[in-house]
Amino acid sequence: MSLNLDISRSTSLTEEQVAGYVIDATREVFSKMVMMEVTGYFPLKEPVKSFKCGITGMVGFAGVYSGVISIHCPVALALKITSNMVGMDCERVNDDLNDAIGEIANMLGGSVKHLLSNGGLDVRLSIPTVISGEDYTVNSLSDQDCIIVPFTTEGHTMLVGLTLKKED
Numbered sequence: 610m611s612l613n614l615d616i617s618r619s620t621s622l623t624e625e626q627v628a629g630y631v632i633d634a635t636r637e638v639f640s641k642m643v644m645m646e647v648t649g650y651f652p653l654k655e656p657v658k659s660f661k662c663g664i665t666g667m668v669g670f671a672g673v674y675s676g677v678i679s680i681h682c683p684v685a686l687a688l689k690i691t692s693n694m695v696g697m698d699c700e701r702v703n704d705d706l707n708d709a710i711g712e713i714a715n716m717l718g719g720s721v722k723h724l725l726s727n728g729g730l731d732v733r734l735s736i737p738t739v740i741s742g743e744d745y746t747v748n749s750l751s752d753q754d755c756i757i758v759p760f761t762t763e764g765h766t767m768l769v770g771l772t773l774k775k776e777d
Contacts, residue, residue, distance in 0.1 A: 622724075624756065627771070628652045631758050634720035635769050639711060639762070643693045647762040649769075657681070657757060657768060659746050664706065666714030667747075669735035674725050674772050676754075678718045680710065681766035684741065690761065702741055711737030722770060 621632075632649030639647045664687045667679040682690070684702060691699040691709040699754055715737045726732040740747075755772035 624652070624720045627724075628756050628758055630724055631717075631721070631756065631769055631771055632737075632760075634717055635758070635760060638716045638720070642699075642713070642716065643690050645690070645693060645762050647767075649758050649760050651758075653757045653759060653768075658748060659744070660742075661744050663687075663745070664702070664710050664739065665745075665747055666710035666739035667738045668714045668718030668741075669738075670718070670722065670725070671733045671735065672731035672771065673776060674732055675776055676769075676772045678714060678721055678772075679747065679770045680714050680717065680767060681747070681770070682710070683765055686762070686765040686767055687741075689765075707739040707741075711739045717769065725773075 628651070635649060637649055639645045662684050662685055663674055663681055665679055665681045667677050670676045670678070675746060684713055687702075687706055687710055688699050690713065691706045694709045694712070695705055698707075715734070718734045720736075721734050722734055755770055757768050757770040760767050
């Protein structure tokens with residue numbers, strides 16, 4: 610797993626810089642919107658595709674770059690995130706939870722879009738997609754062209770993944 614070489618060349622950013630940007634953006638979104646502090650670590654060496662009792666929010670990129678940014682977290686953490694965002698207890702997977710996780714993915718997507726569209730490049734975001742389940746798999750464009758950063762907060766671990774490809 611690593612950042613696509615075409616992405617590094619076109620943005621003049623190293624994989625470490627992009628991972629650092631993902632960490633900073635995630636910390637900022639969680640601090641300001643969720644009132645939670647998260648700690649990011651170095652990107653994982655191997656992709657994570659299977660999730661149990663989890664929820665995943667994703668936003669796609671189109672234009673000069675294509676790809677997706679995703680947030681994967683256990684349902685227990687998603688409930689806490691949603692409760693903090695809406696200001697009332699969320700005790701089960703429902704539309705509020707889906708909206709909250711989708712909005713987190715959307716804000717992370719907006720941060721990465723800002724990085725990628727530097728200089729006025731055409732980069733568009735999709736509407737958020739949220740999936741959840743007891744046991745599910747998420748497959749990416751390419752496990753070779755992604756960065757997956759683990760985060761911890763309040764005793765839980767979540768992942769933020771970024772997969773990008775430069776279009777010809």
